[in-house]
Amino acid sequence: EPEVTQTPSHQVTQMGQEVILRCVPISNHLYFYWYRQILGQKVEFLVSFYNNEISEKSEIFDDQFSVERPDGSNFTLKIRSTKLEDSAMYFCASSEYPGLAGGPAGNEQFFGPGTRLTVL
Amino acid sequence: ELKVEQNPLFLSMQEGKNYTIYCNYSTTSDRLYWYRQDPGKSLESLFVLLSNGAVKQEGRLMASLDTKARLSTLHITAAVHDLSATYFCAVDIPLGGSQGNLIFGKGTKLSVKP
Numbered sequence: 001e002p003e004v005t006q007t008p009s010h011q012v013t014q015m016g017q018e019v020i021l022r023c024v025p026i027s028n029h030l031y032f033y034w035y036r037q038i039l040g041q042k043v044e045f046l047v048s049f050y051n052n053e054i055s056e057k058s059e060i061f062d063d064q065f066s067v068e069r070p071d072g073s074n075f076t077l078k079i080r081s082t083k084l085e086d087s088a089m090y091f092c093a094s095s096e097y098p099g100l101a102g103g104p105a106g107n108e109q110f111f112g113p114g115t116r117l118t119v120l
Numbered sequence: 121e122l123k124v125e126q127n128p129l130f131l132s133m134q135e136g137k138n139y140t141i142y143c144n145y146s147t148t149s150d151r152l153y154w155y156r157q158d159p160g161k162s163l164e165s166l167f168v169l170l171s172n173g174a175v176k177q178e179g180r181l182m183a184s185l186d187t188k189a190r191l192s193t194l195h196i197t198a199a200v201h202d203l204s205a206t207y208f209c210a211v212d213i214p215l216g217g218s219q220g221n222l223i224f225g226k227g228t229k230l231s232v233k234p
Contacts, residue, residue: 033221043163043208043224056221091162106151106170107212109222111163 002026004112006092012118013082021077021115023092032075033093033109034067036060043091049075050098082119089114122147124211126225133199133232141228143192143209150187151212153222154194156205163208167194199232206230 005024013019025032034046048055049067066078075094079086093109123146133139143152151170155163167176169185169192176183180203182195192209206229210222 035222042226043210043222045221045223048221058221106153106168107222108153108165108168110165111155113162 002028004092004094004110006090006112006115008115009113010116010118012120015084015119016081019079019082019117021079021090021092021117023075023077023112024073025075025092025094026096026110027073029094029096029110031055031095031098031107032067032069033095034077035091035093035111036088037091037114038088046077055098079117082117084119087117087119089116122211122213122223124209124223124225126207126209126228129226129228131228131230133196133230135200135232135234136198138198139196141194141196141207141209141230143194143225145190145192145209145211145223147190147211147213148187149190149211149213150185152185152192153210153212154183154192155208155210155224157208157227158205166207194228196230199230201232201234204230204232 007022032049035043037043045058047057047061064080068076091114092112095107095109125144127142154167156166157163167183172187174185180197185192206227208224208227210224213223
């Protein structure tokens with residue numbers, strides 16, 4: 001069964017360093033997302049992406065964050081200068097349909113296993 | 121401000137018992153999703169509810185959606201230990217464009233004890 005994959009599974013970095021988190025969405029999906037989950041808390045939306053552009057972003061997704069689809073399979077999240085409060089689990093997700101445009105499964109999103117980011 | 125509220129946040133049940141988890145949301149939406157998360161793991165899609173009155177069942181879990189009341193329920197029947205996990209509801213709300221985005225509740229941590 002197709003699945004979303006993410007690398008690395010765990011990233012440890014020093015405050016102020018840049019990190020790139022990588023995701024490979026499900027191959028026939030066109031809509032991509034990043035979420036984060038601070039330990040023990042709820043899952044928070046960061047950004048959605050379609051057709052090589054950001055569709056929407058939350059207040060969390062400030063100038064320190066960027067996303068890119070560098071080739072036909074990878075989808076990356078870059079944090080330019082990490083802060084302690086960026087420590088969290090970062091989940092990539094993909095969907096076949098965007099939601100409002102309909103589709104039999106609405107905006108059902110499939111999540112990757114996550115990357116645990118630890119900023120020291 | 122959009123709010124998605126789940127209750128209870130913690131639920132300890134005995135095997136064989138029934139219980140309901142509630143998910144209230146504060147804005148109009150007719151798309152709601154339930155996910156399961158095991159400790160240290162990712163989110164697994166359980167149910168997709170796309171209209172008022174939608175009801176879906178899978179094994180001992182049944183989810184429903186009342187868009188007028190802005191309420192979804194996840195009902196657990198005859199709980200077993202394998203159902204122990206954190207359950208999240210998520211509402212599909214576009215922030216401005218046409219691509220929906222999931223706004224999650226805080227999750228209900230379910231523990232089923234023998």
